[in-house]
Amino acid sequence: MSSLHIIFASTGGNTEYVIDTLIAHLKVNKPDLTVTKQRAEEAKAEDLTKGDVLLLASATWNYDAVEGYLNMHMREYLDKRCKEANIEGKKVAMITLGDDRYYYTTRATERFMQFIMAKKAKSCCMPLIIVNEPFGQEDKVTKWADKLLTCFA
Numbered sequence: 001m002s003s004l005h006i007i008f009a010s011t012g013g014n015t016e017y018v019i020d021t022l023i024a025h026l027k028v029n030k031p032d033l034t035v036t037k038q039r040a041e042e043a044k045a046e047d048l049t050k051g052d053v054l055l056l057a058s059a060t061w062n063y064d065a066v067e068g069y070l071n072m073h074m075r076e077y078l079d080k081r082c083k084e085a086n087i088e089g090k091k092v093a094m095i096t097l098g099d100d101r102y103y104y105t106t107r108a109t110e111r112f113m114q115f116i117m118a119k120k121a122k123s124c125c126m127p128l129i130i131v132n133e134p135f136g137q138e139d140k141v142t143k144w145a146d147k148l149l150t151c152f153a
Contacts (some may be wrong), residue, residue: 002152003034005051009058014097018134018141020046022095025142028066030149031042039075045085053124053151054090056115059097060108068104070111078115088120091151094127097134105131124151 004026010016023035027084038047048054058074060067069075094113098106106129116123128144130137 001032001034002053003036003048003051004024004053004055004148006035006055007040007047008037008055008056008095009040009074009076009077011071011073012059014130014134015057015059015071016127018095018130021134021138021141022145022148025086025145026149029146033149033152039073040071041073043077043081045082048082048085048087049090052091053093054087054121055093055095055148055149056112057095058108058112059090060102060104060106061098061104062102067102068107068111070108071088074108075111085119090119090121091124092116092121093125093148093151094123095130096127097130098132100131 006019008015008019026033026035027113058071061069061071063069096108109127125147
């Protein structure tokens, strides 16, 4: 049986909404897939190794008037607690959110890619990028979920 482990950061609820939409679709269309989700603020470095595929999800945030960072919980998790983590060869997928009011709309994608490359993990499919409110974009999430399933082949 295949497994997906999701580590996400969501303070406003949008990222969690996308994750929950994804999980609901996967439960219907791939019922034998074991899916677990975990908040970044509760995760430990070794949680990166859980699942056949790891999914990282975060919105793009601004700090101190500087745009383009990961959500504060994801940033702290990856940059501090996972500094020494070994996920070389691990299959990783990404979901990023952003707001088109900002120049670096979905720079969280770039931040995740930098982390994945630095850890020598493998991006297993194109990222799901949600711009603006995720409500009304459920079809985009479910279509991407079907692409995510190719990571388990």
